Amino acid sequence: MNVGFACLSIGVYHNDYKTIRKDNLTDSKLIEIIKYNLESLSYIIDYNIKNNLKLFRISSDVIPFGSSPFNQLEWWIIFKDKFKELSRKIKDNQIRVSMHPGQYTVLNSPNEEVVDRSIEDLIYHAKVLDYLETKSTSKIILHIGGVYGDKQSAMKRFLNNYQRLPQNVKDRLIIENDDRSYNIADVLEISRSLNIPVVFDNLHHKINPPNVQKTDQEWINLCRLTFKEKDGTQKVHYSEQDPLKQPGAHSKTINPNTFLDYYHLLNRDDIDIMLEVKDKNVSAVKIKDCTNKNLKAKDLESSWAKYKYSILEYSPNTYFQIRELLKDKTNLDPLHFYNRIDNALNEPLLLNNQINAIDHVWGYFKTDLIEKENYLKKLDKLKKGSLSVKSMKKYLFNLAVKNNITYLLESYYFDLV
DNA sequence: CACCGTCAAGTCGCA
DNA sequence: TGCGACTTGACGGTG
Numbered sequence: 001m002n003v004g005f006a007c008l009s010i011g012v013y014h015n016d017y018k019t020i021r022k023d024n025l026t027d028s029k030l031i032e033i034i035k036y037n038l039e040s041l042s043y044i045i046d047y048n049i050k051n052n053l054k055l056f057r058i059s060s061d062v063i064p065f066g067s068s069p070f071n072q073l074e075w076w077i078i079f080k081d082k083f084k085e086l087s088r089k090i091k092d093n094q095i096r097v098s099m100h101p102g103q104y105t106v107l108n109s110p111n112e113e114v115v116d117r118s119i120e121d122l123i124y125h126a127k128v129l130d131y132l133e134t135k136s137t138s139k140i141i142l143h144i145g146g147v148y149g150d151k152q153s154a155m156k157r158f159l160n161n162y163q164r165l166p167q168n169v170k171d172r173l174i175i176e177n178d179d180r181s182y183n184i185a186d187v188l189e190i191s192r193s194l195n196i197p198v199v200f201d202n203l204h205h206k207i208n209p210p211n212v213q214k215t216d217q218e219w220i221n222l223c224r225l226t227f228k229e230k231d232g233t234q235k236v237h238y239s240e241q242d243p244l245k246q247p248g249a250h251s252k253t254i255n256p257n258t259f260l261d262y263y264h265l266l267n268r269d270d271i272d273i274m275l276e277v278k279d280k281n282v283s284a285v286k287i288k289d290c291t292n293k294n295l296k297a298k299d300l301e302s303s304w305a306k307y308k309y310s311i312l313e314y315s316p317n318t319y320f321q322i323r324e325l326l327k328d329k330t331n332l333d334p335l336h337f338y339n340r341i342d343n344a345l346n347e348p349l350l351l352n353n354q355i356n357a358i359d360h361v362w363g364y365f366k367t368d369l370i371e372k373e374n375y376l377k378k379l380d381k382l383k384k385g386s387l388s389v390k391s392m393k394k395y396l397f398n399l400a401v402k403n404n405i406t407y408l409l410e411s412y413y414f415d416l417v
Numbered sequence: 418c419a420c421c422g423t424c425a426a427g428t429c430g431c432a
Numbered sequence: 433t434g435c436g437a438c439t440t441g442a443c444g445g446t447g
Contacts, residue, residue, distance in 0.1 A: 020441095020442070023424090024442085103438070
């Protein structure tokens with residue numbers, strides 16, 4: 001089983017995607033942004049390699065206006081070398097990348113212009129995967145689209161418009177059930193006509209189930225039959241509901257107990273599971289560790305190094321308990337380790353604890369007296385309530401960047417809230 | 418420097 | 433009929 005995450009990552013420096021408004025768009029600005037975004041992609045790929053994560057979704061935002069006439073650049077030529085470099089990294093490390101156009105790419109719209117733009121958008125996605133020299137196992141995952149008051153006609157329109165796609169898009173296109181219009185039975189029906197793979201999404205399914213009653217495992221086994229050899233290992237999406245938000249909202253993190261129950265019911269290993277969750281790579285590493293039969297003490301230690309200041313911030317007690325726990329290297333219990341961490345991150349934040357964590361992080365810097373005075377002034381303001389913890393953390397992050405403290409730049413502390 | 422509204426994309430549910 | 437929700441960074445304006 002491979003587990004992966006989507007687009008962005010926590011604790012990776014320079015991992016964000018920049019964009020631009022139409023009003024300010026120029027070729028030179030576009031080039032600058034694409035260069036930056038491809039570097040971000042490169043850093044995230046490096047992170048995946050380092051953490052042995054073999055499944056990854058590339059953000060559609062990597063090329064701003066990638067399918068729009070506003071972007072006339074031949075970016076695949078301008079950045080040929082960068083694409084080559086990325087392609088080599090992905091290939092050498094056998095990372096399966098995919099892409100997932102957003103909710104605005106609607107192939108079955110009754111509006112011809114929307115369909116035209118959607119086809120252009122799918123061509124753009126295929127182009128990125130083509131220039132990364134990925135095989136047909138690198139997929140573009142798409143939802144069916146809208147219903148427009150007549151589902152049968154809308155599904156028919158999807159089938160017809162699919163035929164308008166160029167072959168390189170067809171080779172990669174796979175379809176997924178969504179949380180309000182097309183349930184898994186609908187998507188499987190479309191798959192039977194087009195002979196293309198189906199991605200099962202457990203949370204969408206929970207919210208939007210078909211009339212036919214089957215277990216998730218049964219649906220997943222049906223979807224499995226839609227994956228041919230050229231399509232690679234079956235892919236599914238896995239996410240959990242955020243209990244405080246509207247139905248369909250992804251949870252902050254994956255609960256490893258819930259995941260393992262689900263995974264054990266699947267009772268198979270030949271499956272790729274894309275996690276859709278707010279804390280992205282953090283959950284991917286967690287699940288990776290909790291399912292790793294050859295887990296080493298250093299795996300948990302490297303994870304702990306990234307969590308520790310967040311835990312100190314939320315719960316000093318847990319901080320000391322986990323430090324003790326990790327001293328026993330013969331008895332590894334990743335589930336217990338991650339449950340302790342997740343529980344701590346659910347405790348209420350107290351200013352005193354936050355200041356304590358800030359002071360620990362500050363201890364990493366070897367600064368001059370002027371900087372120290374600056375810090376003490378900020379600390380004083382923080383205690384008086386005239387400076388927010390958020391601002392203070394931002395200040396510390398910038399110091400970590402300036403002093404190039406890798407240990408801190410890789411920490412979850414600046415991103416986990 | 419922090420915060421807020423707007424933008425940009427398409428659909429749908431709800432006043 | 434039109435607006436809010438979904439998503440997220442950029443950006444202009446305000447405090």
